[in-house]
Each structure stands twice: as C-alpha cells, then as structure tokens.
Amino acid sequence: MIILDKVIEVRKEIKTASKNAKTIGLVPTMGFLHDGHLSLIKRAREENDLVVVSIFVNPTQFGPGEDLESYPRNLERDSSLAESAGADIIFAPSVEEIYPNGYNTYVEVEGEMTKKLCGASRPGHFKGVATVVSKLFNIIAPDRAYFGQKDAQQVAVIEQIVRDLNFDIEIVSCPIVREKDGLAMSSRNIYLNEDERKDAVILSQSLFEAEKMIKNGERDPLKLKEFIIKNINTKPNVEIDYVEIVNSKTLEDVKEIKGDVLIALAVKIGRARLIDNICMEVQ
C-alpha cells in the first residue's frame, strides 16, 4: 500500500495501476477510521481490482463553530487499518492541495434535499460535501464509490450529483456498522465521556423501537416521531436537533409509512453531534 498526498502523484499511480486493474473502487473518508469505514474498504476490496481510500478532513463541509479543528486525526493508525482492510492507495492531501490559493468553484445541489435534516442545522455542509466528492471523483475516476448508509442524506445527495453531472460511477451504499449496544460507529463518538456514551444508546434504541412499531402495524409518521422524541427526551442531557421521517430516495416528507422509508435523527450529547437512522421498505 502506498500513501500519497499530491493530486499529480495519485493520478500517475492510478494511470500505471489501471493498466492491470480493470476496476477502481474509491472510499472517501475523513479518517480516524473505525469498523464502519473498514466495512466500506473491505467491500471495495471484494468488488474492485484497485482500492483507493481518501483521508481528508474537508474544511468546506464544516460550519463556523463546528469541530473542524478538534476533529480527530491519526494518519499512521489509519494507514495500518486501511491496509489491513485491503486498501492499495491512501490519498491524504493537505487542505492547500485540494483548495489552493484562488480556489473558486463549488458544486451545490439545489432544492429541498440539501435544506432539510442535516442541511437545516448545517447550512453549507452539503455544498462542501458535493464539492469535495466531485473533486475526488475527477481526481481518482473510480468505477465505484462506497458510502455508508449512516449518512443517508449524503448518499441521496451524491446519487443526485452523479445523475445530474453524468459521473460514470456506481454509488454503493453500505449498511451501518454498530457497537455491540447499538450505537452507530462514528469518529465523533470519541468526544463522549462515560455518562454521555451510556446515554448515546438512546438513539439506536429509539429507532429500533420505532422499527418494531412499524412491524406491528403503526403507519402514522407523526405518532412514530412523537414516540422517538419522547423516548430520547427521557435522557436530560441529550438535545434533539431533528427527528424526521422521509422517503429514503427523495428525502421528501411522508404522510404515511409506506414504500422506502427513512427515519433519521441528529442529537447533541455533550460536545458531540451524533446522527443515526434506519431505512425500511414497507409494503
């Protein structure tokens, strides 16, 4: 495995490698890798001849006052984890490499999709994501790119970009990897102290309860939302950002639990803002 930090180098390496490699899989990450990231890398390894993992804490997707500076970073540890999961190339550029002086071009998905859920409390976030992912698609030119269902809205936004900008790339959405007690793995879980970590289980627990209610016949999104909010609010130190029930493909609100349903939520616990969701196909 090799680690590169320059666009020109990674392009050259991919050009050489692609003489033998028929397909290239890309796994974009912000690093501080955990088993969620590694599941994406392993899947990319199974499905492609060459696996590129990008590690870049992208400043344009962080808003003012967010955790850009304190976001955990550890390239050495990430490199050995990525290698053991099957990565061939790590692309870990500097901020200046991706946004050099005079940089002035952004990709923005318009409409409701980027304004609701995480887009409502993080304005500009998806513009940053869309821009950096489009740049990575142009630099690496993968056949497939792997994203986690944990960031369900991100997957929907990227699928929209691929359709709209004619990227010839298959987007592979991978299931959420969880800790034993159900908490969705996240690089930001490191911000939680012992008590907060215990409280954080309420996110997945509420979602799983809601899933059970749907399986038992509940079809009213308002009732489900009310239940989840009430359940989360039993933890006094957990602050809800949003709980929304939408169509998982279009992210439009649903009036009835039917078809592709996404229940997504974001909460603040201490200094961590955590997201989680469940996706279901309901007859």
Ligand code: AMP
């Ligand atoms: P991040 O480094 O948080 O930007 O995440 C990089 C990629 O890993 C994104 O596509 C995430 O959706 C995905 N990812 C993060 N956490 C998980 C998880 N617990 N399970 C599956 N995928 C994840």
